[in-house]
Amino acid sequence: MTITVLYLKQLKTDIKATINLITSKIDCKDSYYINLDQIEEMKRTGLVSFGSHTVHHLELNRMSYDYQFREITI
Numbered sequence: 001m002t003i004t005v006l007y008l009k010q011l012k013t014d015i016k017a018t019i020n021l022i023t024s025k026i027d028c029k030d031s032y033y034i035n036l037d038q039i040e041e042m043k044r045t046g047l048v049s050f051g052s053h054t055v056h057h058l059e060l061n062r063m064s065y066d067y068q069f070r071e072i073t074i
C-alpha cells in the first residue's frame with residue numbers, strides 16, 4: 001500500500017488529494033516517482049485523483065507555444 005493511501009485512510013475523513021504527475025516519469029526505473037500500479041491503487045480508494053504536471057517538467061516559459069501545448073496535452 002502506498003504511503004499516500006495509508007495516510008489518507010488514517011485521517012478517517014473525506015479529505016481527498018490530487019496528484020499532478022510528470023507523465024514521462026510514470027513507470028520509470030527511479031523509485032522516487034510512483035508507478036502505474038501505485039496510481040491504480042490510489043485511484044481505487046476514491047480518495048486520490050490525478051492530473052498532469054506536464055510531460056517532462058521543463059520550464060515552459062522558455063518554450064515555444066507549440067512545445068508548451070504538447071507538454072500539457074500529451
Ligand SMILES: [Zn+2]
Nearest residue numbers: 022053057058
Ligand atoms: Zn513542478
